[in-house]
Amino acid sequence: MGVVFSKSLFLKQAALTLVLAIVLSLVSSALQFIESVRFQKEQINQNFEELLAVVERPLSEAVFRLDTEFAQQQIDSLLLSPSIAHVEVRDDTGKFFVQTELPDVTVDSMSQTFAEYFLSDLPEYRRQLHLLEPSFQAGYLTILPEKAYLLEGIFHKHLSILFYNLCKDLLLASLISFVFYFLVTFPLMRLTESLSSIKRNEELPLPKSFYRHHQNDELGNLHKTFSLLLTKLNTALSDLERSDSHTKAMIEHAADGILLLDQHNDIILANTAAQGMFKCSIKKKGMTPLDALHPSSPWPVFSDILNDLKIEEPLTVEATYQCSGIEIPLEIRLVKYCLQGNVETLLLIRDVTERQEAEAHIHHLAYYDAVTSLPNRQFLSNQLVTTLKHQHKKTSPCYSAVIFMDLDRFKTINDSLGHGIGDQLLRSVASQLSNLLEESMVFARMGGDEFAFLIPHINDNYEQAERDISAFANSIMYACQQVKKAGPHEVHITASLGGTLFNNDKESAEVILKQADTALYRAKESGRNTFALYREEMQAISDARLQMEKALHHATEFKLFELYYQPQVNAQNGLIGAEALIRWKDSERGFISPAEFIPVAEEIGLIVEIGHWVLNEALSQVAVWLKEGKWQADWRMSINVSPIQFQQAGFLPMLTEQLAKHDVPTSCVDLEITENMLLNDLSSSLEKMHAIKDMGVHLSIDDFGTGYSSLKYLKSLPIDRLKIDQSFVRDLLTDESDEAIVYAVVAMAKALNISVLAEGVETLEHYDRLKELECFYYQGYYFGHPLPPKDFIKSFVQDSNTLNSSL
Structure with a gap:
């Protein structure tokens, strides 16, 4: 055939x-x-798991009976399978019970290396041995696979497949090479020779001597021949083609749709974006009328606009195009111009769906809550203003209502379980309460755990409106009391509600919202989980509450509090410590009871800062008294810790820092926590309590008997002392129930090896009766009132006879 194989494309391709x-x-x-x-591997894992399941029970029974011989027989039988290298059984303490393994077999190092590489993640198989009847934790069974054997089986299986595939692929490659030669190489050689001698207007001859005289590489000669021909053709056409291609590329790849119309408004050009936008195909030959794009669509007809459009005066319009039932918002830029005597109109069409969605998203962010997707405060305020405008237009009375709702103790739940759980709880509440709404109502989240309802028309009669708003509030409270699912937790909550009725006599939306807020505070002060309707006299209470908050912020900022100390004694009238009690003397109102300002501090978030100050002040005072020799090492300083403060993530580091700062022995510190705190998150509370005990700090349960969970969890709490609430001690002599409660608490504490201290001991009779009930630690006015530091030392420490003479 005259082929030079050293330059043949065929040989190159074949190789x-x-x-x-x-x-x-x-x-x-x-x-x-x-x-x-x-x-x-999956099959091996399954086989070993099935094997483990088979021998689990007999091995468990053998370990239970301490029958090593039977256990050895069981595991020896496992080694009948060459896929097992080692078997061992350990008891529940981790000691070997029985074991066996394959005898040493010389394994090729290369095989072992391959086995470790391909089966490196093959685990040891381990199963816990457990008997159900009787219930017994026997230990663990561990089986190690023989990886080299397992891999060898896999290799043997695939060697034949490898050889078969290789032969098949070589045969196929050979066939492809010969087919390629006869179908491609040979015709290309003939075509190359013919093209090299072609002249203008001459047919393409194929010389007979082509195979004898061809000396060049096929593709090389073809490239040279086509280069000569293309050089002649491209000289005249290259610039025109470049310009035309550039223009077409810009139009075709434009992101916006482009339509070009002639003077009759027929489409003569449409790019891909336009055809995709209108879900149609524009004919490349012939004219397509513009009206054909929207025969049954509400999209405006542009004939009048196009006819009135002046040359070289662009115009932008917005329209909505409907396609397959879907409306597409469009922005259209129209330009009319004259080109070579022909008038044409260019339409640049942009889909503005994303822009409108972004605008809608911004609107949603401005007027809706991100957590619950409910309307926010701004939305409700705007709707309230609209409601007031409608009421002003009416001549007859028409009562509307606004109800504020606050979730009780939500901050405690949020701090203890985390903000993620808190957000899930808010969404759960929002979803449940949304089912109570009627069409015209607005349900909004005002912020935090506060929600609001706007009822534009509740009733035309005031008395009936009061009954209706109370009934609606009761349905809200009932819905809130249902168990809520928040993550893995089942949460029990209640809600406080305050509402106000208004008609066109009210001044403004701000006044109405303030009245609802005032009623809400009244509901909280009434014990929570209740509803209060705004009355005129509530405003004075609201103002007083506001003054209290301002004064409390001022007192916290400038540390205007004091610590008083009340003695704690034993049955021998000996001092065993004191309780640090916070006192606040306002410049205008005088002494304010902690029962009055502590709940406010908890609600407005100041209790953590106040609690930090109390701890620092009490430890500082103990450090001073220890240095002066006025405080004994076995006395305890009792310090109250708020549930909110205790649940803070930084409480333990803060406590550690304070103890180190004042260098106070931990045995001198007794932290008092309330049992209600344990209701929120027992596991977290127990973890912190054990950490505190590990420091050496004492723990007491304050106001014992007033909560709900103490009897259930008392045995698991690492506490040193129970403080019987003074409400039980006060009527101890006159109320048999209180006496029975005190007796039961003392007996229970004695059984659990926990000391008991009675609060509120005010008379000798109380003191004597408590001793008869075997309560031997006391605190109350009978032994001494809370006093400032100097007076406390003077009354109860420096003169030891003072305390004894007062008893």
């Missing part, structure tokens, strides 16, 4: 095809092998 066939065959086989290894 490359063979090489690729071998490589692909090997890669394919490798992939099959890897997949098989993966599948075999």
